Each structure stands twice: as C-alpha cells, then as structure tokens.
Amino acid sequence: xxxxxxxxxxxxxxxxxxxxxxxxxxxxxxxxxxxxxxxxxxxxxxxxxxxxxxxxxxxxxxxxxxxxxxxxxxxxxxxxxxxxxxxxxxxxxxxxxxxxxxxxxxxxxxxxxxxxxxxxxxxxx
Numbered sequence: 001x002x003x004x005x006x007x008x009x010x011x012x013x014x015x016x017x018x019x020x021x022x023x024x025x026x027x028x029x030x031x032x033x034x035x036x037x038x039x040x041x042x043x044x045x046x047x048x049x050x051x052x053x054x055x056x057x058x059x060x061x062x063x064x065x066x067x068x069x070x071x072x073x074x075x076x077x078x079x080x081x082x083x084x085x086x087x088x089x090x091x092x093x094x095x096x097x098x099x100x101x102x103x104x105x106x107x108x109x110x111x112x113x114x115x116x117x118x119x120x121x122x123x124x125x
Contacts, residue, residue: 009099016095020088027084031077038074045070057123086115 055061055072061079064072089112096104 012098013095016091016098020091020095023087023091024084027080027087031081031084033077034080035074035077038070038072038077041068041070041073082119086112086119089115 055064055069055075061072061075065076089108093105093108093112096102096108
C-alpha cells in the first residue's frame, strides 16, 4: 500500500514539474507577444515611451487599453512577465504539499508573502 502511495506522489511530482515548466514557457511567450504587439503599435502611432507618459496604475492601464494606447499594451506585457514567476511560486507550494514536504511549503509560502508585499509596496509606494 505504501509503494502505491509513493508511486502516486512521484507521478504527481512529475506532473507538477511539467506543469511548472509549461507555466514558465507560456507566461514568458505571452508576455513577449504582448510586448511585441505594443512595440509595433508604438511604431505605427509614432509615440515615445518615457517614464512620464507610461501608465502606472491598473485603472490608467485599462483606460489606455480601451483607447488602443501602445504604452498600456506594453505595461500589460510587463505585468504578465512579472506574474509568471509569482505563479511558479504558487504552483511550487502545491508541489511541496503533494510531496508532504512541510518545511518547503512554509519556506515557499514565505517567499510568496514577500513577493506579494513587495508588489503592494511598489504599487502604493
């Protein structure tokens, strides 16, 4: 009975490892595609990307997307790029839970909390 459970945990671990790899690849590819779309839009719109003109808040990014602004599209691409490793940390917590590795569940949870706090500080900072 224990061998079956161990085999199941190994299979689940392999599946999670593959899922993490897919998440990273898909996240980076999606971010690159969105960034390239924004870059092409910027070339056609003749705009310049400066710190003073790019949207910094979700509301202004959303409004910029609705108006077809290239800088808003590029900010979404950067946001996707930032979220990709955060999602990897979330999936890693699940992977460690499946493996019954409580130490790494706690360590990875602390890393996730640090990432979220840093993003909140960056957003409101």
